[in-house]
Amino acid sequence: MSMHQRRVYRPNVWDAEFGSRLAGAEDEVIHVEEGVLISADNAVLVEAIVEEWAAKPPVPQLNQIWSDRREYRPDSASASVLQINFHAPVTGAASLLHGKNVFTSAGNNQSRDHSWTVSISVEVRDEMLDDPRLEENLLHSLNSWKTALATSCREVSKEVADHRDEMRSKVAVLLDRRRRRVEIARSATVAADINLERVLPGEVMHIPVSREIINLEQIEQSAANGVPEYRLTEAIAQSLLATITSFGKALERLPRTASRIAGEDEESIRDVLLFLLNANWRGLATGETFIGEGKSDILLR
Template identity: 30%
Template sequence: MTKVNSEYGWADVPCTGTQWSARRENARYCIDELQEQGKIDTDDLETLVASIVNTCAAKPIRFFPDLITREMAPSLYGPELPGLRIYVPAEGALDAVKSEGEGSVPSYKSLDGGTHCFYADIHPKSPDQLMDPENAASHFSSSLQQVLDEIEECVQVANAKIDEEHSWIEDDVRTLLTRRRDRRRAFLEAVEPLKIPLHSETMIDIPIEQAALTYEDVQTLGPGHKNFKLSDQIADAVIQSIRSFGTALERSPDTADKLLNLHEETIRDILLMVLNANWRGQATGETFNGDGKTDIVLRHEDRNAIIVECKIWGGQGIFNEALTQLFSYNVWSDTRAAILLIIRLAEPALAVKTAQEEIRKHPNLIRVEIEHAEGGSYIMRSPKDPARAIHLELLPIVIPKKPKPAPKTGKPKKITADKSVQDHHD
């Protein structure tokens, strides 16, 4: 089911549901959210379109005859004449079978564990047929094939409608994204000659009175054992602070370049100060701590609620080392993590794409929440405890390397002492 977003008003749409209008509205809400985060100003518009459509559009229906199972069916003729019930696993927007099918359509249901399946009952025609094994087997076999043929026919009709709606959403998203991006670019081009500095909304606020970090006791594992998570509101705000910090660096490339030239850990140390200036622990006063050269962690009772990795892009190998380091920590349920990926290349899009590919093929990946040209959000599994999830944000920032000044040429002038000074010594 689509997660409800209280800020943007996302509608509940089950994964099996059609709700075409609600899905289109969700796509618009998704665009609103990305625009609010400043992520629609990109030349790689098709990647953004594909990500939104994948998140919001109904999924095509697939069914799996090779995984069919059976059980005894309720008899139509009393307990002495049993029937056969078959289950055919399926996935996708199964409601489209009912809304688009004509005549007899297969039934489907949800099973434990979030799986879905078509099901049908097959009954013998008479007790005499049941007592004739060859005749009964032929009847069940032909009836089963008829059920599978009906399912396939209905799925084809339903998928045609799903594909049609998929195209509608894709066209709507592409049109709206293009219009908003182009208008934003035109606006920025129009106001640039005014030379007015940007308002402080992109700066990192450091309040005099620190905000408190609050933990939610989400589950009791047994006597004396608790499992904690950072409240979603606070966790989202911390991640947004990190994202804003990266934006501020991108908009001050000269300063950021100087900081990186001082030492690789300088950016991490400044972010650490910003986070500790904005947030403090409740009661016990937990704070963000440096861990290693590039990591920032927020610990609570010997486990980590937030992990931040500041990493300069140096290729797949170094990025995978960052992932390995991140997954080495002990975590609580739903730990939040972020990789602030500093890219100093002339073509940063390739680095972002490679980083996304490395996360997608990582064995700890559970699912991709969203991906776009400027990062992504992923749900990962903790290798130390598969029952614990890590919500990972990829936050790339681009800080180009400034070219080194060319060495001076020509013969240096001879430096002579000031005449008045010479006279004095004489």
């Protein structure tokens, strides 16, 4: 899925702006690359877009609460007051907790990574110092706040869940309609024997077929020259991907041939690709190969 600059701020900044989030998700559907749209599972694309644009449930990190203190004088005639501030990190859409009385108006701050810190303050004045239950009352206030914060997050999470379900439903419909439009357009283009990509006059699409050598001698020689083994592996992988990419682009420029291959089955396309890979890699590429408890479509050891 391509990333694009259509909005200045990441969606996590707009916690309560469900309408803006939904508009962003709908806009994202238009920008899904056609190749991804055609090949990827619709449900996977839907979840990816919802995860990118939808609000996330607020989750209080109660095991990470910290505190700080400050002393101040309300006025010149008053004794100093000790203010104790408690701070709790909250992930997700924490600003939706407004109106839940779980933080002071000045105590809700968002950091650059879009995590929130929800804070509340209690004060200790001189007239409270002789109260034998002062410490107990402070602990009670803290525990009551933690309980209220957790309860409020659960309540807000229901609202967020409804918002995510609505987005999921709308995005699924929009993706399905766009996929159908693209499939019809591609099918008509191929039927008319028109290239799916522009080809300039005299331009020929080459698929690199130059025999590559992979053996222990080459690895040992590279190691002796100070080249790490992983560097050699990366070079091999990049060469392999370049061949596969060229194969895909060649099919786009030869729609009639591509349609014949596509009319067979997935294995036929894989076998043609294996033919090209083995021309490069001396028969080292195999298909339907077991690895441990799984199986790979194409394997180059």
